[in-house]
Amino acid sequence: MERGRKDVWAAAIVYSLGNVNFLFDKTQVPHMKADELADLFGVSQKTAANKARQIKDILKMSQMDPRWWRRSKMESN
Numbered sequence: 001m002e003r004g005r006k007d008v009w010a011a012a013i014v015y016s017l018g019n020v021n022f023l024f025d026k027t028q029v030p031h032m033k034a035d036e037l038a039d040l041f042g043v044s045q046k047t048a049a050n051k052a053r054q055i056k057d058i059l060k061m062s063q064m065d066p067r068w069w070r071r072s073k074m075e076s077n
Contacts, residue, residue, distance in 0.1 A: 007041050007042055010041055011037070011048040012055055013052075015037060015048045017068060019052060034048070034049065
């Protein structure tokens with residue numbers, strides 16, 4: 001994680017957190033498309049997703065893990 005473009009890493013961090021919190025599921029609130037998120041950071045969706053995978057693997061992130069889950073969702077889980 002010491003090398004690479006800062007904009008890509010920033011997008012990947014938000015992408016990772018969004019992914020484990022169902023941000024890309026249109027039935028959830030809030031939600032948005034993955035490519036829209038990447039566009040906000042000025043990077044490609046594929047690049048953000050690939051780097052997000054690295055982050056998720058390194059930090060052992062998964063959906064519904066209390067370490068990464070939004071507090072607002074914890075009560076309903």
